[in-house]
Amino acid sequence: MTLSTRIWALHLAVLAALLAGSVLLPAYHQTNVAKVMVLATYAMGYNIAFGYTGLLSLGHALFFGAGLYGAGLLVQHAGLPAGPALLAGILAGGAMAAAVGLLALRTQGVAFMIVTLMFAQAGYLTILYNTAWTRGEEGIVIAREARMLFGHDLSADLPRYLAAFALFAAGLVVKLWLVRSPTGRVMIALRENEERSRMLGYDPYARKLAALVVSGLYAGAAGAAYGLLFGYVGASLASTQYSILPLLWVLLGGAGTVLGPLVGALSMFYLIDYSSAFTTASLLVVGVALVLLVLFAPRGILGTIRERWLKWLP
C-alpha cells in the first residue's frame, strides 16, 4: 500500500465510522456527535491557521460569529431559506477573516494574539450593542419552519446528523487535500521558518492571509451550520470563550494533524459531559486541561502518536 492510499484509507475509514453512527448511535449521543462534528469543523479551520501556518489567533469567535449571525439574521429578518443562508454565513466568515487579516497580519506573535482578541471583543460588543437586531445575550431562536434544507427538516435527529456529517466530511477532505498540496507545504514552511520561506521567494503576508481566509471560511461554515442545525443564535457563541475552545480542541487533539480537531473536540465534549455527572465545575475541566496540555503534552494526542509510532500521519 502506498503512503497516499494508506492516508486516504485511514481518513475515509474515520468518515465511514461517523456515517455508521447515524444508524448505530442512540438519540442522545447522535445529537452530541452531530454537535461535535460541527464544532470539529470549526476546529479544523482553526487548525489550518494555528496548527499548519503557525498563526495563534485568539479571535476566531469573530469568524464563527460572522457565520452564525450572517446566516441567522438573514433567516430571521430577511426570511432567507436555509441553503442560501448557509452560503451567506460561509462567505461572511471568509470576508471577516480577510478584513481582520489585512490589518492583524501586519503584526506577529503576541501582538497578533492581542489584535485578534481585540477585534473579536469589538465584534462581540457590537452584537450586544445592536440588541434590537440580535437580541443580545438572550439570542434568537430560529423557528423550525425556517430550518429546511432541500426539503429535509434540520431540527429532526437524522437529517441533522447527516447534515453535520456532510459539513464535516467536506471540511475533512478539503483539508486533507490542502495540507498535502504544495500550498499546504508552504504553509508549514511559514510556520517553521518564515525568513527562509521568504528567501525562497514566497510572500509570507499573502500566504498567511490566504490561510486565514480559508480558516475563516471553515469557521463561518461551522457557525452558520450551528445556528441552522441547533436553532439558536446567541451572543455567548461569539464570546472570547469560543475563541479559546477551538484552541483547546486543537491542542488536545494535536496541532497540525488532520484528524486532531475531531479527536480533541470529541474527547473534550465527552470529558465535560461525563464530569458533569459528579461536578458542575466544567470551567475547571477546561482550565486544568489547558494547563496540563501545555505542561506535559504540548503536541496533543495525535501529535504524540505521530511522534512515537505513526510518522506518516498527515
Place this chain on the structure above:
Amino acid sequence: MSFGPFLLLALMEGMVTSAVLALAAVGLSLVFGIMRVVNVAHGEFFMLGAVSAWFVSQWVPGPPAVAFAAALILCPLFVGAIAALADMVVLKRLNYEPEATIVATIGLLYILQQAALSFYGPDARPVPAPFNFRVQLPWFGYSGYKIAVVAASALVLLGVWRLLAKSRVGLIMRATQYDRETARAFGINVDRVYAGVFALGGGLAALAAVLIVPIQQAHYLMGTDPLLLSFIVVIIGGLGSLRGTVIAALLIGLSDGVISTFFAPTLAKIVATLLVALVLVFRPQGLFGRRAL
C-alpha cells in the same frame, strides 16, 4: 443639571475609573516588562482581590473601617501568594515561552473563575465602605470615598515608582529585565525575582479591586472588563513603560467616563477595543513606549 456640571461629574467618575485602572494596568505592565509574560489571568487576580475582600469583611468583626483596612493588607498578600505559586508551578516550567504561557494563563483564568464560582457563588455581593461622607459641590454632592480611592491609588503608584527607581529591589528587577542571563551571572536569583514580580503584579490588581469593591460589587465574572481595559491601557501606553501606563490609564478612564455618560457604555468599549487593535497594528511600540511588542 446643565452641561458644565454634568461634564464635571463625568470627569470625576472617569478619574475613579482611571485610578483603579492605573493600579491594575501597572501590575500587568510590570509583569510584561520584566518577565515578558502576557498574563491573561490578570483580571482574575483582580476578581480574587474583590471576592477575598468580601470574605474578610465577613470574618473581621467591628466597624467596617477595621475590616476594610484588614482587607487592604490581607487580600493583596493572598492573591500575591497565589500568583507566586502559579509562577513557580506552571510558568517557570514552561520556560516563559510566550505562546505556551498565554495558553497556560488562559487555563489559570478558567481555574480561578471556577474556584470563585464554587466557593463564593454566582451572586454579586457588596462590601461596606470604610467611611461615608459626601463632599458638597455647588451643583451636586459627591462620595468622599471615591475621592479617597483616587488619592490612595496615587499614593500606591508613587510607592511602586520609588520601589522600581530608587530601591535595591527595583535595581535587581531592572537588571533582570535588561538582561536575564547577565543578571544570573551576577548572582541574582532570577527565579525568585520572577515569582516576586508576578506576585507584585497580582497584588496590585487585588489592591485595585479592594479599593473599587465598596463602589462596585464583588462577582466571579468581574475580571473580564479590568483585563481588557488593562490590556488597552498597557498597549496604548507602551509595554513596560510605567509613565506611559499611567498617562494611558488617565486617557482611557476619562474618555470612558465621558463616553459612558453621554453615549452608551458598550459603545465606549467598542471604540476602545478597536482603538487598541489599530494602535498595535500601526504603532506597535504604543503611544509612549520605545519597544515593540
